[in-house]
Structure formats: C-alpha cells, structure tokens
Amino acid sequence: MVKAFRPVNLDEALNIRKENRVIPIAGGTDLMVQKRRWAGLTPSFEYPLLFIGHIEELRGIRIQDDRLRIGSASSFNELLENTLTPSVLKDAISGMASYPIRNMATIGGNICNASPAGDTLPVLYSLDAVLILSSLKGERRIPIEEFIKGPGITNLKDDEILKGIEIPQYDFDLYFYKKVGIGKVTSLSKISFLGLANITDDRIKDIKVSFGAVAPSVVRSREIESRIKELDREEIVKEFNNIKEMYSELIAPIDDARSTAHYRKVISLRLLEAFLTKEVQ
Ligand SMILES: Cc1cc2nc3c(=O)[nH]c(=O)nc-3n(C[C@H](O)[C@H](O)[C@H](O)COP(=O)(O)OP(=O)(O)OC[C@H]3O[C@@H](n4cnc5c(N)ncnc54)[C@H](O)[C@@H]3O)c2cc1C
The missing domain is CATH 3.30.465.10 (Uridine Diphospho-n-acetylenolpyruvylglucosamine Reductase; domain 3)
Known part of the structure; x- marks a missing residue:
C-alpha cells in the first residue's frame, strides 16, 4: 500500500x-x-x-x-x-x-x-x-x-x-518556437528552440534564445544575447558564424532513445540560423 x-x-x-x-x-x-x-x-x-x-x-x-x-x-x-x-x-x-x-x-x-x-x-x-x-x-x-x-x-x-x-510582462515583435519530436507532435522533445526578439529601426533591441534537450539543462546565454543586441539585420548575417560558434560550445547533447547527439547539435544550430537569418530579417 x-x-x-x-x-x-x-x-x-x-x-x-x-x-x-x-x-x-x-x-x-x-x-x-x-x-x-x-x-x-x-x-x-x-x-x-x-x-x-x-x-x-x-x-x-x-x-x-x-x-x-x-x-x-x-x-x-x-x-x-x-x-x-x-x-x-x-x-x-x-x-x-x-x-x-x-x-x-x-x-x-x-x-x-x-x-x-x-x-x-x-x-x-x-x-x-x-x-x-x-x-x-x-x-x-x-x-x-x-x-x-x-x-x-x-x-x-x-x-x-x-x-x-x-x-x-514582455511584449515581443516576434517569436520563433519549434519543437522537434518523434513523429507525433505530442511526443517528448528531441530538441526545442525558442527565439524572442524586439526590433526597432532595423536593430535588435532585445533578444532571448533558449535551447531545450541539448544539454543537462536549458541553454540560454545572456552574454551571447548581449553581443547580438544592437546588431542590425545585415550585421547579423555577417556575424552569424561567430554567433553559431559561441552557441555550439554550449550545446552538449547526448545520444538517447529519442535521438543522437549529432542530430541534436546540427538541428538546433539550424534552428538558430533560421531564427537569426530568416525570421529576424
Ligand atoms: C504520456 C506522457 C506524455 C508526456 N509528454 C510530455 C511532453 O510532451 N513534454 C513534457 O515536457 N513533458 C511530458 N510529459 C511529462 C509530464 O507530463 C510533465 O513533466 C508534467 O508537467 C509533470 O507534472 P506533474 O504535475 O504530473 O508532476 P508530478 O509527477 O506530480 O511531479 C514531478 C516532480 O515534481 C515534483 N513536484 C511537483 N510539483 C511540485 C511542487 N509544487 N513543489 C515541489 N515539487 C513538486 C514531484 O515531487 C516530482 O519530483 C509526459 C508524460 C506522460 C505520462
């Protein structure tokens, strides 16, 4: 009992x-x-x-x-x-x-x-x-x-x-949320990604980026966010490889029943790219 x-x-x-x-x-x-x-x-x-x-x-x-x-x-x-x-x-x-x-x-x-x-x-x-x-x-x-x-x-x-x-209570101009699961949308995450941004006069005024299921706990870096802030849209595209490299060092996924570490790393960085070079543009 x-x-x-x-x-x-x-x-x-x-x-x-x-x-x-x-x-x-x-x-x-x-x-x-x-x-x-x-x-x-x-x-x-x-x-x-x-x-x-x-x-x-x-x-x-x-x-x-x-x-x-x-x-x-x-x-x-x-x-x-x-x-x-x-x-x-x-x-x-x-x-x-x-x-x-x-x-x-x-x-x-x-x-x-x-x-x-x-x-x-x-x-x-x-x-x-x-x-x-x-x-x-x-x-x-x-x-x-x-x-x-x-x-x-x-x-x-x-x-x-x-x-x-x-x-x-925040207001964001845009948000980009993606969950990658196994087939069904309601399955547990292989990866999740959230990007929030406020853009004024073509410049990023505020940005918040978080990755789920790619490290022992959620990956969010205020330091990297502060380096992205104040960039304009063209500068983001130019700086993207450096930004990706900085996040890449924090993303440390594992192989498990749902996915492989390699897949998680590649896809999470692609989601970052989609957010910064397409959604924010
Ligand atoms: C079929 C199925 C599908 C699921 N799909 C998903 C999914 O897609 N995404 C996802 O994230 N999760 C998923 N889950 C996991 C689960 O439903 C969630 O994590 C859920 O939010 C747990 O909440 P709970 O109230 O049931 O937690 P419980 O099982 O009651 O508790 C979980 C833990 O939290 C502690 N706890 C709970 N409340 C408190 C509190 N107020 N203070 C201190 N400690 C507390 C408990 O002691 C325990 O350690 C799934 C689970 C099942 C069974």
Whole structure:
C-alpha cells in the first residue's frame, strides 16, 4: 500500500513537509511513470506521498504587481484556456502530451522534474521566470536557471514546495518556437528552440534564445544575447558564424532513445540560423 498525506491547505502541507520525509505529488504524470512496476502492482515510492495538486494557494493564474503569477499546480489545460497565458507558452504546451495528460500535468511538476526535455523550460528561461518557493520560514524567490541544476536535480530544499511562477510582462515583435519530436507532435522533445526578439529601426533591441534537450539543462546565454543586441539585420548575417560558434560550445547533447547527439547539435544550430537569418530579417 502507498502511504500518503492529503493536506487541506499550504500551511498544513508545509508542516507535513517539515516533519516528515515525503514526496510532493501534483499531477503524478512524471512520478507514476518513474515509479511504475509490473502490471497489477502499485507504484513503489521510497517515502510517503504528499498530495498538493488540489491546494488552493498553489492554483490560479493572475496579474499581480505587474507580473504574471502562475500557481505551480496549474494544469496545462488550465494554462491553455486562460487568456493571460503568454502565446509562446501556449504554443509549447499545445505540443505536449495528450489532452487527458494535460488535464493532470502541472507546470510546477514540469519544472521540479527538471528533465532536459521539459517543454515549458525553454519558454520559462526565455521569459525570465522567477520561482516562488514556500516553507514554514517564508518565501524565497529564485530565477529558474538558478533553480535547475541538472537532469532531475533542483535547488528545492526538503522543507519547501514550489508555490508559483512569476513572469515579467514582455511584449515581443516576434517569436520563433519549434519543437522537434518523434513523429507525433505530442511526443517528448528531441530538441526545442525558442527565439524572442524586439526590433526597432532595423536593430535588435532585445533578444532571448533558449535551447531545450541539448544539454543537462536549458541553454540560454545572456552574454551571447548581449553581443547580438544592437546588431542590425545585415550585421547579423555577417556575424552569424561567430554567433553559431559561441552557441555550439554550449550545446552538449547526448545520444538517447529519442535521438543522437549529432542530430541534436546540427538541428538546433539550424534552428538558430533560421531564427537569426530568416525570421529576424
Ligand atoms: C504520456 C506522457 C506524455 C508526456 N509528454 C510530455 C511532453 O510532451 N513534454 C513534457 O515536457 N513533458 C511530458 N510529459 C511529462 C509530464 O507530463 C510533465 O513533466 C508534467 O508537467 C509533470 O507534472 P506533474 O504535475 O504530473 O508532476 P508530478 O509527477 O506530480 O511531479 C514531478 C516532480 O515534481 C515534483 N513536484 C511537483 N510539483 C511540485 C511542487 N509544487 N513543489 C515541489 N515539487 C513538486 C514531484 O515531487 C516530482 O519530483 C509526459 C508524460 C506522460 C505520462
């Protein structure tokens, strides 16, 4: 039998988290697959489960202090249906899993699972998402790129729960999002790519570029972005090989069941090229 807690609110959940070694479970779409056993047997967990998907304080999508605030237990279908959700996040979500899975799967679970192929992650990196982590001591805020340390590894402390995600309200002139999966659009990513840009008077005023599934965690470089900023369209074409070289050093994919490292590297750099030399032009 699986032992579990079902707290009525966040405070109770945080108390349980502090007093016991537990595994938070929101939609369970990652955990139930990771911990499955032979047909007919219940999944096996090392510690009791802490159900959090129903907790009111972890739900809801709203604007607060000029920022979009998304509760960690918001399901993908809730995000798709909400008018406040940025289009680029909706695009990424609509290519994820199937409708029933999207009813259960949460954005907080996608973040805390910290898979290099997590499809919301390149979007959240590019949108400068900040995570709100709650414990009985209070809340702390941390940029997503400091939270995710590697495949399945995060900065989450044993007494914390991811409460929500804050996203500054950006407007972009253009965005270019591509997910390369296996055949079906709803399969896990081999590669994903997101480019956002603001262009004024032919010059790039702001640019954000993120690659998913090509390294232990999302590849985004503010340093390279700042070198692309202020280039005009002609300069980008001239500088493209240098820019590609800089990204190439950061892209370190692996061979796995879904793809090869070589394919991932070649295609992700082609997507960069398509963004910078076609979309931005
Ligand atoms: C058939 C299928 C297809 C899928 N397709 C895709 C896809 O296309 N793209 C993709 O990115 N993913 C996909 N997934 C993976 C999965 O659905 C997502 O990663 C989902 O977002 C996980 O959310 P969850 O609420 O189900 O997480 P859970 O399984 O509940 O939890 C995942 C991890 O996060 C932790 N956790 C969850 N919420 C919190 C919180 N608030 N605070 C602290 N820790 C927390 C849990 O302890 C666990 O370690 C697929 C899964 C299945 C089964």
